[in-house]
Amino acid sequence: MHSTAAVSEPPPRQIGARARRIEDPRLLRGRGRFVADVELPGLLHGAFVRSPHAHALVRTIDVDDALRTPGVVAVLTARDLARTLTTLRMPLGFPTSALPPDITPFVLAPEEVCFVGEAVALVIATSRYTAEDGAAAVFVDYEPLPAVADCRDALEPTSPKVRREAADNVLTKFNLSYGDCADAFRHAAHVFREELHQHRGGAHPIEGRGIVANFDAQADALSVWSSTQMSHELQFTIAEMLGLSEQSVHVVAPDVGGGFGAKYLVYPEEVAIAAASRLLGRPVKWIEDRAEHFVSAIQERDQYWDVEIAADAQGRILGVRGRMIHDQGAYTPQGINCAYNAATAVTGPYVVPNYELDVFVAQTNKVFTIPVRGAGYPEGTFTMERLLDRVAHELQLDRALVRERNLVPASAMPYVKPLRNRAGHPITLDSGDYLACQQKVLEVIDYAGFAARQRRAREEGRHIGLGFAHAVKGTGRGPFESANVKIGPSGRITVSTGAMAMGQGLATALAQIAAEALGTDIDAIDVVSGDTAAISMGIGGFASRQTVTAGSSVLLAAREVNEKARKVAAQMLEVSVDDLVVRDGRVEVRGVPQMSVPLTRIARLLRGIAGYDLPKGVGAGLEATVFWEPEAMAYANAFHACEVEVDPATGGVTLLRYVAMQDSGTLVNPSIVEGQVHGGIVHGIGNALFEYMRYDDDAQPISTTFADYLLPTSTEIPHLEVLFMESPSATNPLGVKGVGEVGTIPVTSAVASAVDDALRDYGVRIAAVPIDPVRLVELIDRGDRRRSPAQTAR
Amino acid sequence: MTTSSESNALSLTLDVNGKACEATVEPRTTLADCLRNELHLTGTHLGCEHGVCGACTVLVDGRTARSCLMLAAQAEGCRVTTIEGLSGEGELEPLQQAFWDRHGLQCGFCTPGVLMTLTELLRDEPNANEDAIRLALSGHLCRCTGYQNIVAAALSAVECIRRRP
């Protein structure tokens, strides 16, 4: 059937459209399929026995009572798992010779536990209820050892050792520097020093971790469903540790209820459950509960900074130098990316001529740290933004002006920094107009009129303040991401990718990109992600990378499919390839839509007919696979400003207004990007005001419920105003930059600046986040004693 | 009359989404686990199991309740409504539609509980404003959306319901 329309409208643009998400109808009806929803015949359930000590020797494990508990099928310890694993120790996530050996966690701890929550045994039972009964009946005889709670103490020569096997508690130290700081500081008009701290928090997706493993002894193959941000890495790791071929391990990430870094790791628990399934020949499920998430899922952000800034009389930065201690936790499952990112993120959007930072990665008897949304960037940014506020304060300059004087100007783009990223490439800010972002936001929030507003509020006895901060983040980290685009004889278009959907709207975004290249609507497209059977390789979801990397692969693959379809149609219609367009499921002659071939027919032809030739010069299958490799990272940026009110009597901080500018280059779906920015900001607000993972001096975690560890709730968040600037990136064919983490990065800095501003009368300067009311009242008291009448009047 | 379950198994008949459902559970089984594991209504999610996150919120006799803080046995004689009962197989309810139109969800894990709370709120207060919506939502944790588009979707549903004949 041919279309009867004589002249055809160009297809509507898909990239840039506020398309409704293809993920949603299922989820809105309660028909999502999360890992906890996976049900199999004969399914068993696991519960881990976890250490109540921050540091102890495991003398004996008595499992007799547990084995007698109704419902319990097995109790496995390290010794049992060793029988089925090639190694009891997890592989290092980012292998490097720069780190010492024997630093990764064990699947189950064989003889020493090094943080509260470390698993020593696994109870398998007929339900989670009975598995917990069994876990409660396992008796572990521990010999407690001294524990290290604070990463600064860990560096003291007299400190107890975090793990007996380590030479000391310093995992590694490194120095990042360029220019000549000593000279710059010697000749600077001003030098100011700050001691800063960011506290630990958790990722806390509302869905915790979880895995189902089903070993098929006949096939010697393992099926795995996991709530993970990296299904291929999980496939490879399980294969390696269980001594199976990759082909024998099939991993599916079903719907993932948020990640935020918590699932960006192959965990000991995942390997333990896979091993248990093989040992027992039964499917085994483990769904992490919140109590476990608090003690055994990764955390981030515990860093102490002791830094100095050198500035000239106009507030121009001459140099930044200092030292930072990063709390790594008890083991190193992945690498030192948080510490490295933080160290390289300090200079951010600014021109910093001289820089020198000594970094100490210290181990403590706490759960290990890897990136939580922001991945070191919030810490580095906090350092720089606090220093710039200090310069403004001391030199009595406007905070906005100090930034204006130091920003990398738009005219300097692309701007190559004298620093290298983890992969060894120079950090190159590829595009953006940071000053324009700042100016626009300050206009929207009426910065110019704020002094008057603040004065009026003060007359009513109210303390309001305005603060702001910049952020820049490298996004689209390589080495590649995979995409296969395929049109089947049914006409359905399938996009398969190694990128991971964990709630961001990845499927919709990739569908929009494919739809654009194939002249169709997103309804024609199915997206498969997180399934290792759908595509052979993939890297996964982290570092705000997927729209850049998977998006580019999808675009290039879809273009290739488009080209293939046109080549075939050109042979059938006997016209030139260049005269053909693909749209609405057909290849048609431009301007002559009645001359067309349906894609279904082309797909049928390229599927091959036994014994007959394929159309010439295109190969089999109306499909293409691309592993696009970024040559450089795309640097997204943001500028946030907020208004707060502080109650000096209680230390309570209320957010009154929040305006955020995001530049993520070309927007594939502005609604999705806005949503990501909202979530990022609120995560940052949690870090700024609420989320405090408290440990006592013996490294016992204290804030281990959602009643004690406070996530921001709807009543604490003002309406968020999100603005966009679109500076396309030349680093990728879409012109996009990443989004996910960027919204989180400047928040603690902006809120701290606003609180300083609100409490200027008291001389309060925020040096640590989260800003908790007790600490704030202490600072106010101290300021009260210090302040002079002149300061009060100002 | 006292019902005691000295035995290990309780046979329950529950009214869930308008249907009588049979389940045999241990007395300690929470309503959430009964819905999920026995009745296979997996749209009700567990996020914290200590009554803070709100992901497991269902309606019990028309009122929201944390199903992790109720025993399955306590739901006997009550009408229980879960996310699966909101629109069934039919067209999306205005609230669900508004969530789709206004990008009111991301990972979708907290969404079922949020929808149950807003169903109750919009029934009790059909003209709920942003403050009332934020107040009702304060019993839910969402890590993805920053709540903003949840609030926007709820306001849009209020508008839609108001305009309905």
Added chain:
Amino acid sequence: MKPAPFVLHRPRTLADALELLDSRENARVLAGGQSLMPMLNMRLASPDHLIDLNRIDELGFIREEGDEVVVGAMTRQRDVEYSDVVASRLPLMREAILQVGHRQTRNRGTIGGSLCHLDPSAEMPTVMMAFDAVLLLQSRRGARTVEMGSFAEGMMTTALQPDEMLTQIRMRPWDPAHGASFVEFARRHGDFAVASAAAMIELDPSLRVSRASLTLGGVAATPLRLRDAERALIGRRGDEGFTKVAQYADECDALDDPAFPSWYRRRLAVTLLARAIDRAYRRAAARAVKA
């Protein structure tokens, strides 16, 4: 996070419940479940017998009896929130209940459950202390009444004997012209308060304080009635000396924990008490002026 096994009892009458409570070892009663269920899920509580009170209809009511308002122990917090009797006769309770948890927890949570759990930061015990509420405790042996001040013995510890149940609470409403205020500081809306202050004030025709009730919650192990401060408030007018009266809050023996040290709680107590007195006074004065 799943409860340990227990035997579940679901009595239909109070008498049956009391019989069970008397005859079973290591038994606990389950009211609204908003505190006990998390403890069961976390296995912080492992009773052998759980007695569910939710089928006993006779324990849920709010009624006026003479010059008292009587609330059944199983009355849901939500029913207090929407009660006309509470709104008109117990404005302090009405203001406080809106700060208890969230809509979803108020639908299930009960007044009696909150009093028996006796979390130092909970709102309802503070309200009961402010009213000098009288609690009816029943057991198979009989019934007795205790004042809230004696019921709250210590940190999460009540005067209940193992075989006893709280069944009803009696409060004597104040003069309709009184002013009431419940002020709390919590990190997030709906959280347990770090500290709270309840004030009720009656005025004489010259707008001087003639009767006062001042109570702090969350500061000490149990709600703290500030009788000295109340006496000091009598006869005062406008904001004269209110701040000084609030200083009485600084003398209490405040709780101390890593998140909120005692000096901070005392500081908070003074601030919140001053605010509560101020608000209650203004409300009373506004009524007096209107009258």
